Amino acid sequence: MTDRTRNNARAPHQDRAPLILGNEAGSFAHGVLAERHPALIRQVREAFPYGPRQARALDGLLDEITGDAVAPLPTTAHDHRQWSDWGREHVGRPWFDAPFLWAESYFYRRLLGAVGYFDDGPWQGVDPFAPFKRAELDGTTVDEELRALDALADAPAEERANALLLASLWGNRADLGFRATAGEPAPGEATPGLVADDSAALWSLLTDAAPGTVAVVADNAGRELVPDLILIDHLLTHGLARRVMIHVKPTPYYVSDAMLADVLDCLRRLAGAPGAAGRIGGRLWEAMATGQLEVRTHPFFCAPLPYEEMPSDLREQFAAARLTILKGDLNYRRLVGDRLWDPTTPFAAVTAHFPGPVAALRTLKSDVITGLERGTVDTLERSEAAWRTSGTHALIQVA
Numbered sequence: 458m459t460d461r462t463r464n465n466a467r468a469p470h471q472d473r474a475p476l477i478l479g480n481e482a483g484s485f486a487h488g489v490l491a492e493r494h495p496a497l498i499r500q501v502r503e504a505f506p507y508g509p510r511q512a513r514a515l516d517g518l519l520d521e522i523t524g525d526a527v528a529p530l531p532t533t534a535h536d537h538r539q540w541s542d543w544g545r546e547h548v549g550r551p552w553f554d555a556p557f558l559w560a561e562s563y564f565y566r567r568l569l570g571a572v573g574y575f576d577d578g579p580w581q582g583v584d585p586f587a588p589f590k591r592a593e594l595d596g597t598t599v600d601e602e603l604r605a606l607d608a609l610a611d612a613p614a615e616e617r618a619n620a621l622l623l624a625s626l627w628g629n630r631a632d633l634g635f636r637a638t639a640g641e642p643a644p645g646e647a648t649p650g651l652v653a654d655d656s657a658a659l660w661s662l663l664t665d666a667a668p669g670t671v672a673v674v675a676d677n678a679g680r681e682l683v684p685d686l687i688l689i690d691h692l693l694t695h696g697l698a699r700r701v702m703i704h705v706k707p708t709p710y711y712v713s714d715a716m717l718a719d720v721l722d723c724l725r726r727l728a729g730a731p732g733a734a735g736r737i738g739g740r741l742w743e744a745m746a747t748g749q750l751e752v753r754t755h756p757f758f759c760a761p762l763p764y765e766e767m768p769s770d771l772r773e774q775f776a777a778a779r780l781t782i783l784k785g786d787l788n789y790r791r792l793v794g795d796r797l798w799d800p801t802t803p804f805a806a807v808t809a810h811f812p813g814p815v816a817a818l819r820t821l822k823s824d825v826i827t828g829l830e831r832g833t834v835d836t837l838e839r840s841e842a843a844w845r846t847s848g849t850h851a852l853i854q855v856a
C-alpha cells in the first residue's frame with residue numbers, strides 16, 4: 458500500500474469550496490449550458506442525415522435544455538437505473554440548477570440517446586462527433602505538427618522529452634468543444650503561459666533504472682491524442698515506462714474525447730506519415746501488439762462524478778501505476794472536484810484521495826483551479842480577465 462492509498466481521508470478544504478452550478482448568469486458554466494450545448498445540438502443535426510425520429514429527439518432535447526426541467530432517461534434505457542440514482546436531486550428541476558459537472562455529463566448522455574447511439578438498429582454506435590474529429594485529424598495542421606518531429610529527432614534527450622511533454626500539454630488546447638459556439642475565438646490565441654510547472658517532479662517519477670507502469674488518462678482525440686501517443690512512445694523507447702495503459706472513453710463524450718476508434722485513427726495517421734512520425738507510429742503499432750501499450754476503458758470515465766468516487770477496480774489500476782497522467786480540463790475538474798476553490802488551495806491536499814502519484818496536464822478551460830502561488834494569482838487577476846477559461850494558460854501539477 459502506498460502512502461497515498463492510506464491517505465484516503467477527505468482533504469480538509471473539501472467541504473469549504475462551493476460546487477460549481479450552472480445557474481449564475483454570466484458565469485462560464487451558464488454560458489456552456491445556455492450557448493454551447495444548443496449550438497452543439499444544431500451542429501450534430503447538420504452533420505448527419507438523421508431521420509425524422511432522431512431529428513424530433515434532438516429538437517426536443519434542444520427545447521428541454523433551454524427552458525424545461527431535466528427529464529429522466531426512458532425506463533427502457535440500459536443505464537436508466539444508474540442515471541436515476543445519479544440524478545435523484547436534479548431530474549424534474551431546471552437544468553441550470555444542477556451542478557455543472559452533472560449537467561454537462563447528462564447532456565452528452567441525452568444527446569447520444571437522441572441520435573439512437575444505444576438503440577438496436579443501423580445508427581447504433583455511430584459517433585455523432587466523428588465528422589468533427591475526423592476533419593481535425595485529417596487537417597494540414599496535423600501534417601505540420603508531424604513534420605516538426607523530424608527536427609526534434611536529433612535533439613538531446615532531455616530537450617526532446619520536455620518538448621514532447623509540452624506538445625502533449627498544449628495539445629489539450631485543440632478541444633473541439635470550444636468551437637461549438639459560433640464566433641467564439643479558438644483557444645490559445647494569446648501568448649500561452651504555464652501557471653504552475655511541476656515538470657521536474659514528473660520526470661523524477663519516471664526513471665529508467667526501474668521503469669514501471671504509467672497510466673495515461675486521455676482527453677481529446679486528434680490534435681491532443683497524437684502528441685499524447687508521441688509522448689508515450691518516448692517513455693517506452695527511453696525505458697522510462699515498462700508499460701503504458703492509455704485510458705479512453707467508452708462512448709462519445711464532450712465532443713472530441715478519445716475512444717478506442719480514435720486511438721486507432723491516430724495510430725494510422727502516425728504510421729502513414731513520412732519521417733520520424735512514421736517511425737513512431739510503427740513502434741506504437743508494435744507496442745500495442747506486444748501489450749507494452751494497452752488501451753483500456755471504463756464506464757466511470759463518462760460518469761458525472763469526481764475521481765474521489767471512482768470504483769475500486771479503477772482505483773486498483775491507478776494504485777498500481779508508477780504515475781498516472783491525467784490529461785485535460787475535465788479530468789482536472791474531476792480530480793480536484795468541480796468547485797470554486799481558492800486558487801492557492803494546495804493541489805496535494807485536494808488530490809490526497811487519488812490512489813497513487815498523479816500528474817495533471819491541462820490547459821485552463823473552466824473556473825476550477827488549485828495549487829497556485831499567491832503572486833501568480835495576483836498577476837493573472839491583474840493581467841487578463843479570462844485566464845481561467847480561455848485556454849491561454851496551462852499547468853503541470855504533480856502530487
Ligand SMILES: O=P(O)(O)OC[C@H]1O[C@](O)(CO)[C@@H](O)[C@@H]1O
Nearest residue numbers: 489632634785786787788822823
Ligand atoms: O477537453 P477538456 O480539456 O477536458 O475540456 C473540456 C472542457 O469543455 C468544457 O466542458 C466546456 O465545454 C469545460 O468546462 C471542460 O472542462
